[in-house]
Amino acid sequence: MKFTQISDYDYVLPRSLIAQSPISPRESARLMIVDRKNDRIEHKHVRDLPMYISKNDVIVLNNSKVFKARLHGTIDGIQKPVEIFLIRPHDEYSWIAIGKPGKKLITKTRVNFSNTIVGTITHKYPDGSMLISFPDSIQSILDFTDRFGEVPVPPYISKIPKEYEYQTSYASVVGSVAAPTAGFHLTKNIRYQITKTGALIIEITLHVGLGTFLPVKTKFLEEHTMHSEWVSVSRNSSKIIMDAKREKKRIIAIGTTTARVLEGVATTHDGLLCEYSGDINLFITPGFQFQIVDALFTNFHLPKSTLLILIRTFGGDKLLKRAYKEAIEKQYRFYSFGDAMLIL
Secondary structure, three states: OOOOEHHHHOOOOOHHHEOOOOOOOHHHOEEEEEEOOOOEEEEEEHHHHHHHOOOOEEEEEEOEEEOOOEEEEEEOOOOEEEEEEEEEEEEOOEEEEEEEOHHHOOOOOEEEEOOOEEEEEEEEOOOOOEEEEOOOOHHHHHHHHHHHOEOOOOOOOOOOOOHHHHOOOOOOEEEEOOOOHHHHHOOHHHHHHHHHOOOEEEEEEEOOOHHHOOEOOOOEHHHOOOOOEEEEEOHHHHHHHHHHHHOOOEEEEEOHHHHHHHHHHHHOOOOOOOOEEEEEOOOOOOOOOOOOOOEEEEEOOOOOEHHHHHHHHHHOHHHHHHHHHHHHHOOOOEOOOOOEEEEO
């Protein structure tokens, strides 16, 4: 068996190309068109996206909404400041989280948040994450984070953005700790222009976890353990997509999170997309056969990330390497607030 080295997915990016804020208007962001069939790259703008969409397309969005997952508190009794980053509910009264300083947050530590809620560390995991329990339900904690928490942003963004800037305009289902950033480009106007083509827009949900954006730290891809994320596909959405596939219509995924939902559910159901709510942990690597997604709209991703591996698997390794090289040469803006790519 041949192993794939993660170093094959490294590249050098000048820091000046890391977008620190969204461009305004967002539709003026650049759009690289990557044409797999003709092995061709074009340079457009996001406002041109509807030109590449037809009445035979189904556009699939991830409607997950970012919540204010970063909380500041103190260790009960000694008033030591700590930071807790909620990742996802474990059950009705406990959450998977990470915290710092981690060495202070041992099992049975009680953390006081704004003298309003006290959480207790009930378990520490080998990877450094923890289980923190609260006396309140999931919805009560979400209400609390909305009042006292901070919007989580990636470490490469130096300034905390306004809340609306780090949220898609169609976000509706609360649960992500990081935004499905490709969707930033799909403003209300762009979505309207898409519907005018006759294309259908539908929604699924994937609550983005921290692992989505973290680099792979193992030497070989085959050694990496993929994180799990909660997803939901309704019966209606799954039927629309499967009917479209049977009619040879094109399924366009907006973002790698959407692609992982569609392919993750299909992979566990004999290639069929069906109604589903639960976890998926699909790691898309070279050799993976896409069964649902025909085209992918995405941002430019970090080196050695599972997202970069996914898009190079989808778009073709040689062509996508060329695309990234060209994007750097032409000074595209990278990462969360950066420019976009449409892989056809």
